[in-house]
Amino acid sequence: NAGVTQTPKFRVLKTGQSMTLLCAQDMNHEYMYWYRQDPGMGLRLIHYSVGEGTTAKGEVPDGYNVSRLKKQNFLLGLESAAPSQTSVYFCASSTGQGAYEQYFGPGTRLTVT
């Protein structure tokens, strides 16, 4: 099992460009999450999904969109990147309601210039 994988590992964008981050899990987990990690801020939840075809906003959703068309994939989109979105992005998954352990991917380091 690969667990949770993220693509790409690194990316540099110019302000205004768009991109999509892909998260994939092979554990048949229902719940998936996107976080951003910034120095001194810990991990902040951007969006999450409790099942295929569903998404919900987290703490810091502005400037991001997500889609969960397949159970194993969770996509995070930036339509018009801003320097404030420079961060390390982590995807996570968990079994579902009542099972709290989250499994994290290795992260994507995004720089917006």
Added chain:
Amino acid sequence: QQQVKQSPQSLIVQKGGISIINCAYENTAFDYFPWYQQFPGKGPALLIAIRPDVSEKKEGRFTISFNKSAKQFSLHIMDSQPGDSATYFCAASPQAVNKFYFGSGTKLNVKP
């Protein structure tokens, strides 16, 4: 407003010493309190977790102490080792929501 407040921001401990990291919360709906360990360049991994019906949970050298009335919980690492050097995050989740709020992290450095 951060829902879970963590301290200290960084911690230096000698090998064999005790590392203590503290977290506090306000939301009484939180009912699951995990600690995650993160090594440089890696994603966080679950270390240990506790629910509010117990005051302490121990797994090997790692112990969570939980004070429900004070709305505080802490991680104790006994006999700290250089391999424990990492960033530690506390977190909390409300009942049956699986939506996590993380602390700001503590960078632990265990000196040989």
